[in-house]
Amino acid sequence: MSRRQLKVGLILSRYPTPNYPIFAQIVRAWVDSGASVTWDLTANMSLISNKIKDSEKFDLVLILGGENLSPQRILPISELIRSKKIPFVLWTSEDPDLSNATLEIATSFDFIFSNCKNSAELYRQHGHNSAFLPLAAGESLYFRRALPLNLKSWDVAFVGSCWPNRLKFFSGFCSMLNEPSFEYIRPYIRIFRNHELREMINQSSDYFNLLPLFLDNYTSPRSLSYIYNSSVVSLNLLRDFGNGTLPPPLNNRFYEIGLAGGYQILIASKNTDLGEIPPAVRVITADDEKVIIGKILDSIGSILSDPDSYKRDIDDTQDYILKNHTFINRLRTIETTILHDQIS
């Protein structure tokens, strides 16, 4: 039985933003899956509002992000969309950092997908419809065939934004790598400079050894995938939001490293709910940095001792990500949750 085409309105909550490429991947994925998509990057969401006012029909309207969504901004469009009986959905990408702000506007939405399992639970506890839905990896940006071990340029890599826990960890880690006994390890570690970083450096000289590793510009996703692909292991140190309430969730780097043909060492909080872990991921949950560093080195040693398993694990992980964690997978979840698979 053929069913009608899905018609979607998609809004990016903050624009411009360095996260724009993720939004573009989501729109493309939805178009690829056969939907008709109207995307709106305007500050007042006027493009979709005007279409709805002109009686254009949508099966759902989704806001991606969750930043900059004050009640004043979201209420008018929420009332308009719901007056037309169109499901209005939020997919957050910055939880748990913005969970409290999201709670303030949660009644404006029919459903909230959260990138954080604990935040989704929090919204449910407050009586809102909510489910966990992590971000995913963009295939055209990240996919690369795995390299054999002998073609890797670096042994250990990390590129990411500056968060206090990362600064602290990498300051210790890089000091260790400078010791003569570890000079054989080829690292590629870079941290994006931002205002938090300047503040921390002003407060403490402990981080001076990281100064050469700071980048003023973001690294493009295509270049990130090159790093993950060209490194024996890529570190994924989940960021500590510092709000002391909820543990950090899995980030999209978790999927991106796998899709890029990389092997991941995930350094997570003991409280983080990790779910299914594919074979090319080793998880370290420890509070003590020296213990973490020791476990990273042990992991690299055991990985290098078994190149056949290494390649097989990466290939299996890549297959697993492609099958379960691309944006098309996520959009299917949204469709079945909101529309109960009414349309193709």
Place this chain on the structure above:
Amino acid sequence: MLVGIFDLCGDLNPNPYLITRVRQLLGRALPDVDIVEVDDLEDEKCKGLKFLLLLPSVYNNRFSLDKLTKFRGTTTVPVALWTFEDPYEFDLNMAAFELVDHLFCNDEFVSNCYINRDKISFCPIGADETQWLVRPSNRLIEKKKFQLTFVGAGYYDRIQILKRIADNFPANSLLNFQLVHAEDKCPQEWLMKQRLSPESLREIYVRSFAAVYLPRRLNFANLNELSSHTPAPRIFEATLAGSVPVVSEDDLGVFDYLTPGVECLTYATIRELAEKTSQLTLDRDFYMEIISNAQQKILDNYLMSFSTQKVANYIRKALEQ
């Protein structure tokens, strides 16, 4: 059949030779088509066009999206835009994207940021081998004078790096830095009074062992802070002329095009840059190996004629419809 090509930057185009060569290569790829230069969409000759190619940049003072909107509203001429300045002018190009039938994007990563994938092709600019290729030889090595060269626009961040190089290379190093429009103070001898012709530029690279690659960081219409991935054509031109490309290990996009240690050299510190370029001047075999590998890679993969053929194929298809 008449195809128009519109250099939107006109006299402001910093590299007009690229446009000239694109026009010549398109003419070769479409021998049965008359290619005419357009400099105003309201010009009478636009009415007879069967296709219009815009390039290289929407940002200029003699073209506007309003004019393009009007043109699209009053004619049925298919229009394509070939960007040379993504991601630096992404926001403007994205606005233009809505108004054209197809966009050829110079950057592989950024080509994924335009949403309608049916209308977008990745099309790196590449280098023209007839203009730039000088095969290495012992005779030419004898003529080489400079250990390291950089020629380009004097953006602030480039000047900072060049100053660090000048301050930290051994005193006897022969460095050749030439900048247009310097955005910060720099030694007077680095400043060019005018842009060099491609022939003069080629001669500089012929006489250099290495050329340092310094991508621009200036983003004046790229509010999303997108970073480039595909290297600018200058690195391919310099290499074809005989300068070994030397690339910071943070400019990772280059390594998808030139393999580190095989077709280009990488550096993490200024000291490493000095050591590796010094080795090029002292070890002829080392120089010959890297430059030969790099030139062959470019000749096989990154020529302007390959990119132009892609555009020509699209134009041909549009003309046949």
